[in-house]
Amino acid sequence: xxxxxxxxxxxxxxxxxxxxxxxxxxxxxxxxxxxxxxxxxxxxxxxxxxxxxxxxxxxxxxxxxxxxxxxxxxxxxxxxxxxxxxxxxxxxxxxxxxxxxxxxxxxxxxxxxxxxxxxxxxxxxxxxxxxxxxxxxxxxxxxxxxxxxxxxxxxxxxxxxxxxxxxxxxxxxxxxxxxxxxxxxxxxxxxxxxxxx
Numbered sequence: 001x002x003x004x005x006x007x008x009x010x011x012x013x014x015x016x017x018x019x020x021x022x023x024x025x026x027x028x029x030x031x032x033x034x035x036x037x038x039x040x041x042x043x044x045x046x047x048x049x050x051x052x053x054x055x056x057x058x059x060x061x062x063x064x065x066x067x068x069x070x071x072x073x074x075x076x077x078x079x080x081x082x083x084x085x086x087x088x089x090x091x092x093x094x095x096x097x098x099x100x101x102x103x104x105x106x107x108x109x110x111x112x113x114x115x116x117x118x119x120x121x122x123x124x125x126x127x128x129x130x131x132x133x134x135x136x137x138x139x140x141x142x143x144x145x146x147x148x149x150x151x152x153x154x155x156x157x158x159x160x161x162x163x164x165x166x167x168x169x170x171x172x173x174x175x176x177x178x179x180x181x182x183x184x185x186x187x188x189x190x191x192x193x194x195x196x197x
Contacts, residue, residue: 002029002035002036002037003036003037003070003071003179003180004036004037004038004039004068004069004070005021005025005036005037005038005039005069005070005071005072005073005175005179006038006039006040006041006064006066006068006069006071006072006073007021007022007038007039007040007041007072007073007074007075008040008041008042008072008073008074008075008087008092008095009040009041009042009047009055009057009075010042010043010047010074010075010077010082010083010085010086010087010092011042011043011044011047011048011077011081011082011083011085011086012048012049012050012077012078012079012080012081012082012083012085012086013047013049013050013075013076013077013083014049014050014051014075014076014077014078014110014165015049015050015051015053016165016168017075017076017077017109017110017112017165017168018040018049018075020109020168020169020171020172021038021073021075021107021168021172021175022038022040023172023192024169024172024173024175024176024188024192025037025038025172025176026038027188027191027192028176028180028184028188031187031188031191032176032180032184032187032188032191033180033181033183033184033187034179034180034181034184036070036176036179036180038073039058039059040055040057040058040059041057041058041059041060041061041064042057042061042086043061043086043089043091043092044057044086045057045060048081048082049081050077050078050081050083061091061092064095066095066098066099066102066104069099069104070104070105070179071099071104071105071106071107071175071178071179072095072096072099072104072105072106072107073107073172073175074087074106074107074108074109074112074115074116075109075110075112075168076108076109076110076111076112076113076130076164076165077111077112078111083111084114084115087112087114087115087118088115088118092115093115093118093119094119096115096116096119096121097119097120097121100119100121100158100159103157103158104158105158105159105160105175105178105179106121106158106159106160107159107160107171107172107174107175108159108160108161108162108171109162109164109165109167109168109171110129110130110162110163110164110165110167110168111129111130111137112161113127113128113129113137113141113146113161113162114129114137114140114141116159116161117129117140117141117144117145117146118144120144120145121159122141122144122145122146122156122159122161123144123145123146124145124146124147125146125147125156125157125159126146126147126149126154126156127141127146127147127148127149127154127156127159127161128141128148128149128150128151128152128153128154128161128162128163129141129148129161129162129163130163130164131150131163131164132164151163152166152167152170153167153170153171153174155174158178160174160175160178173185173188173189176188
Protein backbone atom coordinates (compact mmCIF):
# COMPACT_ATOMS: atom_id res chain seq x y z
CA UNK A 1 0.00 0.00 0.00
CA UNK A 2 1.35 3.44 -0.98
CA UNK A 3 2.17 6.02 1.66
CA UNK A 4 -0.30 8.89 1.72
CA UNK A 5 0.08 12.62 2.40
CA UNK A 6 -2.75 14.74 3.83
CA UNK A 7 -2.67 18.29 2.45
CA UNK A 8 -4.50 20.83 4.61
CA UNK A 9 -5.98 23.74 2.65
CA UNK A 10 -6.94 26.79 4.71
CA UNK A 11 -8.98 29.77 3.63
CA UNK A 12 -6.61 32.21 1.94
CA UNK A 13 -3.89 29.66 1.26
CA UNK A 14 -1.37 30.43 -1.46
CA UNK A 15 -2.02 28.34 -4.56
CA UNK A 16 1.62 27.90 -5.54
CA UNK A 17 2.51 26.57 -2.11
CA UNK A 18 -0.20 23.92 -2.41
CA UNK A 19 0.66 23.26 -6.05
CA UNK A 20 4.25 22.27 -5.28
CA UNK A 21 2.99 19.51 -3.00
CA UNK A 22 0.38 18.24 -5.44
CA UNK A 23 2.81 18.31 -8.36
CA UNK A 24 5.77 16.62 -6.68
CA UNK A 25 3.62 13.96 -5.03
CA UNK A 26 1.56 13.56 -8.21
CA UNK A 27 4.68 12.99 -10.32
CA UNK A 28 5.93 10.49 -7.75
CA UNK A 29 2.64 8.61 -7.96
CA UNK A 30 2.75 8.42 -11.76
CA UNK A 31 6.46 8.14 -12.62
CA UNK A 32 8.37 7.69 -9.37
CA UNK A 33 10.11 4.52 -8.22
CA UNK A 34 8.12 4.68 -4.98
CA UNK A 35 4.60 6.05 -5.53
CA UNK A 36 3.04 8.30 -2.87
CA UNK A 37 -0.65 9.20 -2.74
CA UNK A 38 -2.23 12.40 -1.48
CA UNK A 39 -5.59 13.76 -0.47
CA UNK A 40 -6.69 17.31 0.34
CA UNK A 41 -8.81 18.42 3.28
CA UNK A 42 -9.99 21.64 4.89
CA UNK A 43 -12.46 22.95 7.41
CA UNK A 44 -14.80 24.33 4.73
CA UNK A 45 -16.63 22.67 1.83
CA UNK A 46 -15.19 25.33 -0.50
CA UNK A 47 -12.05 27.38 0.09
CA UNK A 48 -11.18 30.72 -1.47
CA UNK A 49 -7.45 30.89 -2.18
CA UNK A 50 -5.42 34.08 -2.01
CA UNK A 51 -5.05 34.51 -5.77
CA UNK A 52 -8.59 34.05 -7.17
CA UNK A 53 -9.10 30.27 -7.20
CA UNK A 54 -11.82 28.43 -5.30
CA UNK A 55 -11.21 24.77 -4.41
CA UNK A 56 -13.15 21.90 -2.87
CA UNK A 57 -11.17 19.58 -0.59
CA UNK A 58 -11.44 15.86 -1.33
CA UNK A 59 -12.18 14.62 2.20
CA UNK A 60 -14.24 16.25 4.94
CA UNK A 61 -12.12 17.21 7.92
CA UNK A 62 -14.18 15.22 10.44
CA UNK A 63 -13.67 12.04 8.39
CA UNK A 64 -9.86 12.10 8.70
CA UNK A 65 -8.22 9.10 10.33
CA UNK A 66 -4.60 10.05 10.99
CA UNK A 67 -3.61 6.36 10.85
CA UNK A 68 -4.22 6.53 7.08
CA UNK A 69 -1.49 9.14 6.50
CA UNK A 70 2.29 9.21 6.71
CA UNK A 71 2.62 12.99 6.51
CA UNK A 72 0.81 16.32 6.80
CA UNK A 73 1.58 19.06 4.27
CA UNK A 74 0.56 22.66 5.01
CA UNK A 75 0.78 25.47 2.45
CA UNK A 76 1.10 29.00 3.82
CA UNK A 77 -1.35 31.82 3.27
CA UNK A 78 -2.33 35.40 3.93
CA UNK A 79 -3.92 36.89 7.02
CA UNK A 80 -5.99 39.36 4.98
CA UNK A 81 -7.53 36.42 3.08
CA UNK A 82 -8.65 34.59 6.25
CA UNK A 83 -5.74 32.15 6.58
CA UNK A 84 -5.43 32.31 10.36
CA UNK A 85 -9.16 31.74 10.88
CA UNK A 86 -8.66 28.15 9.71
CA UNK A 87 -5.11 27.33 10.79
CA UNK A 88 -5.70 28.61 14.34
CA UNK A 89 -8.87 26.53 14.67
CA UNK A 90 -8.40 24.13 17.58
CA UNK A 91 -9.48 21.17 15.40
CA UNK A 92 -6.54 21.77 13.07
CA UNK A 93 -4.08 22.44 15.91
CA UNK A 94 -5.11 19.09 17.40
CA UNK A 95 -4.48 17.41 14.04
CA UNK A 96 -0.92 18.81 14.03
CA UNK A 97 -0.42 17.50 17.58
CA UNK A 98 -1.64 14.04 16.56
CA UNK A 99 0.72 13.82 13.59
CA UNK A 100 3.63 14.94 15.75
CA UNK A 101 2.75 12.56 18.60
CA UNK A 102 3.04 9.67 16.14
CA UNK A 103 6.34 11.02 14.75
CA UNK A 104 4.81 11.60 11.32
CA UNK A 105 6.26 14.18 8.95
CA UNK A 106 4.82 17.70 9.06
CA UNK A 107 5.89 19.87 6.11
CA UNK A 108 5.07 23.58 6.41
CA UNK A 109 5.83 26.22 3.78
CA UNK A 110 6.28 29.89 4.74
CA UNK A 111 3.62 31.12 7.21
CA UNK A 112 2.38 27.56 7.75
CA UNK A 113 5.06 27.28 10.43
CA UNK A 114 2.97 29.63 12.57
CA UNK A 115 0.09 27.19 13.31
CA UNK A 116 2.66 24.41 13.79
CA UNK A 117 4.26 26.63 16.44
CA UNK A 118 0.91 27.60 17.96
CA UNK A 119 0.04 23.91 18.36
CA UNK A 120 2.97 23.63 20.80
CA UNK A 121 4.94 20.99 18.91
CA UNK A 122 7.86 23.32 18.11
CA UNK A 123 8.60 24.27 21.71
CA UNK A 124 12.37 23.99 22.17
CA UNK A 125 12.84 22.89 18.57
CA UNK A 126 14.43 24.54 15.53
CA UNK A 127 12.21 26.15 12.89
CA UNK A 128 11.88 29.07 10.51
CA UNK A 129 9.12 31.03 8.82
CA UNK A 130 8.52 34.04 6.55
CA UNK A 131 11.25 36.54 7.34
CA UNK A 132 10.08 39.89 5.93
CA UNK A 133 7.60 42.41 7.46
CA UNK A 134 10.25 43.44 10.02
CA UNK A 135 10.46 39.88 11.28
CA UNK A 136 6.95 39.91 12.80
CA UNK A 137 6.19 36.29 11.89
CA UNK A 138 9.57 35.10 13.18
CA UNK A 139 8.92 36.88 16.49
CA UNK A 140 5.48 35.26 16.62
CA UNK A 141 7.01 31.82 15.99
CA UNK A 142 9.59 32.45 18.72
CA UNK A 143 6.78 33.40 21.12
CA UNK A 144 5.54 29.80 20.81
CA UNK A 145 8.88 28.53 22.11
CA UNK A 146 10.56 27.71 18.78
CA UNK A 147 14.26 28.32 18.25
CA UNK A 148 13.97 30.41 15.06
CA UNK A 149 16.89 30.01 12.66
CA UNK A 150 17.82 32.41 9.88
CA UNK A 151 17.73 29.70 7.19
CA UNK A 152 15.54 29.10 4.15
CA UNK A 153 14.78 25.52 5.16
CA UNK A 154 14.92 23.96 8.62
CA UNK A 155 14.38 20.29 9.46
CA UNK A 156 14.02 19.26 13.09
CA UNK A 157 13.34 15.52 13.29
CA UNK A 158 9.91 15.08 11.65
CA UNK A 159 9.10 18.77 11.04
CA UNK A 160 10.11 20.79 7.97
CA UNK A 161 9.65 24.59 7.94
CA UNK A 162 10.68 27.23 5.40
CA UNK A 163 10.73 30.96 4.68
CA UNK A 164 8.53 31.57 1.64
CA UNK A 165 7.05 30.45 -1.67
CA UNK A 166 10.47 30.09 -3.30
CA UNK A 167 11.26 27.29 -0.83
CA UNK A 168 8.09 25.34 -1.61
CA UNK A 169 9.71 22.94 -4.07
CA UNK A 170 12.57 22.29 -1.65
CA UNK A 171 10.08 21.45 1.09
CA UNK A 172 8.11 19.16 -1.25
CA UNK A 173 11.17 17.28 -2.45
CA UNK A 174 12.47 16.94 1.13
CA UNK A 175 9.07 15.60 2.20
CA UNK A 176 9.17 13.06 -0.64
CA UNK A 177 12.73 12.06 0.29
CA UNK A 178 11.77 11.54 3.94
CA UNK A 179 8.80 9.40 2.85
CA UNK A 180 10.68 7.38 0.25
CA UNK A 181 14.33 7.78 -0.82
CA UNK A 182 16.74 10.16 -2.51
CA UNK A 183 16.70 7.80 -5.51
CA UNK A 184 12.96 8.30 -5.86
CA UNK A 185 13.34 12.08 -5.57
CA UNK A 186 16.04 12.08 -8.25
CA UNK A 187 13.81 10.02 -10.53
CA UNK A 188 10.92 12.44 -10.02
CA UNK A 189 13.21 15.44 -10.61
CA UNK A 190 14.44 13.86 -13.84
CA UNK A 191 10.90 13.26 -15.07
CA UNK A 192 9.86 16.78 -14.09
CA UNK A 193 12.94 18.05 -16.03
CA UNK A 194 14.74 19.59 -13.10
CA UNK A 195 17.79 17.71 -14.30
CA UNK A 196 19.03 16.29 -17.60
CA UNK A 197 20.44 13.17 -15.96
